[in-house]
Amino acid sequence: MKNKTFFAFVSPSVIIMILFIAIPLVTVFLQSFYVTQTVYQTVKVETCTPSFPTSICTTTEKSVPVLDENNHPVTETVYVGLDTYKSVLETDKVSKLIDSGRFFDVFTNIDFYKALSFTLLFTLITLPLVLGVGLAIALAVNNVSKRMKGPVIFVSLLPFIITPIIGALSIKWLFVSNGLLTRVLEKITGHEISVFANSWSIELLMVFYRVWHVAPFAFVLFYAGLQSVNKDTLESAIIDGASRFERIRYVVIPHLMPLIYFVTLIHLMDTYRVFEEIIGFASQAHVISLQWLTYDFLEPDDTGNRAISSASASSMLTMVGIIILLAPVLKRTLRDQKKG
Amino acid sequence: MEDDTPKALRQTPLLKIGSYGFLALWALIAAFPLAWIFVMSFKLPIDAFAQNPLEVIFGPNTAQKDSAFSIIDILLGGAFAYYAYQIPMRFYRTTLDYFVPVQNKSMGAFALGLSYIFILVGFAFYVLPVVSHVLNGIFHSISALSLLAKPLIGYTLQHYYSVWVENQFYIQFKNSLIITFGVVTISLTVGTLAAYALSRTASNLAIWLLIIALVFRALPHSVLVTGYLPFFINSKEILEPLWSMPVIGWLLSLFSETPPTLYGQPLAVIAVLVAINQPFTIWMLRSFFMNIPKELDEAARVDGCTHFQAFRKVILPVMWPGLITTGLFSFLLAYNDYLVTSLLLDNQNQTMVPAISAYFNRETTATDQVNAIAAAASITAPLFILVVFFQKQIVSGLTAGAVKG
Structure with a gap:
């Protein structure tokens, strides 16, 4: 294909991606160095209360927003350098905590580090679970008769395509104070249980939700991969005396390796974005994630202001994180594509 | 039926039973939470949150009163x-x-x-x-x-009645339909063109485009929304100069008298979701195009077709399975989105998924809770139908990306 036709075909897509992905990224980068705020002026206000013989007057200094001719508050945008990053990272608080020897409190007390540590831990803990559960279901379906395949895939697709928020809610409703499973657990243990009062139990439930939601994807891929395992290799492994487990370990898993690698790539991308669980479980008081942090800055606060600058700074930091996480994987993809 | 697997590959009964048991357990875990909200949504609150699970299923009080x-x-x-x-x-x-x-x-x-x-x-x-x-x-x-x-x-249908009729959920349903329809059609149109070109070129440029698309695919959506939000809110003032320019301004004023405020516009959200979806669409469609032999369009070219004609008359007709599959995944992205729609749309134009947060934030009484459950079940129903009719396409879509990924 000639370059000219290539560009003709690709350009609509490229233009959309430049307009709606690349340019916003640049503006986010710039926004993170500027703060837009309402301009205030200090006004001396004299308030007088009628009294005898003369009225008592007090003069106070008040800061009021400057209004333009249409009575809208005037805003100005100032360059603040890295100040917004400092306020998002709360460097002062961190150094204070470290100085007082409470290093680990950084990850429980300060929003950004709390979100960062949860996001990373969550991503790394769910990954092996998703791979393991997906592989187990795929092997089990492969073991039983072909007729089971359709129904199992049908049921498995349900948690996968469900709206993430609804999926999280459907699990939450089982564990709310008057929910079914809370009652069962209370009956078994004899204690009163409130799952949504502790961060560890919420995190456990989030891990469960994520595995429930993503394992079907791994299962479908691995099952497809299992269909092309070389039967001869399997048989020769048996002749060599390999046990069932050894056959899986040395024949099946190496065969599935490209797929495992693919699921890992997609899982890292998607789980780093963890967000819907926080909304669905309404866990912001206990557990927050990086994407939720940005979302929270963007939501209007009580006075109707959106902290765009802070949101930009936390976005940039989030982005740096995912690029670091994906760098090795991207490098490999680039190599694979070049090989063709 | 004769078992033709070699004797050594046959399984011990124990393994067989274990496999069946494990699958049964998985099926239960996979379906139960969703089945349970479906059952609860049809019961009066007293039954929906009853102590005894059997009461939730049979709903004796609901039977009596409704x-x-x-x-x-x-x-x-x-x-x-x-x-x-x-x-x-x-x-x-x-x-x-x-x-x-x-x-x-x-x-x-x-x-x-x-x-x-x-x-x-x-x-x-x-x-x-x-x-x-x-x-x-x-x-x-x-x-x-x-x-x-x-x-x-x-x-009882009371909760569905109160969600759909009293709280006018059909308005949000309509908004969801508009957004998903727009996203699916535009991303497929734009995506097929790009994916076709990328599948037929092995130049360095094409590879770099794919890698950049992959990086874009990894971006958290909140990063992008941070970029849009200030512009969308102030777009009226920012776009003003364009409207006062001589020729361009006249052209633009044919569409709207004054520059639009993009915040709260379904069209703007469609554009945003198309962009977010674009990298994924390109990768998936490309893997479908890779499976179509190059000889097919080369033959068409020999017969005198231009590249575009070959694409339209030869490739597109055999592309339907890939298009349907990619369309399904675009549909899921747009339909399930919470973050973008909740930040960029206002209350009048809200879609179903963000609107449901209004229900569960309000969960003060038991009736509110069951209303929220009914709303959730309503959102799930179209997805359920999707799986019933398109199971094969969804599975092929899941595996397509991996083959050449």
């Missing part, structure tokens, strides 16, 4: 569902040939399907209740069989 199914009704409904599914399987071909004898059958098939759905709905709403009433009456009078006519499973 309506209930007897065993006869359940059998009747089951038979109806079975035949409603079987009849088109058996008689679809012959009926189609009878009514639409012409060559081009797609419109005829569509009309036939639509009329079948109308007949089913009419039957379910007008004929079934009468039949059930008569049968229940008959069985009720026979004392030995009266148990079959006893109300067994209580249900």
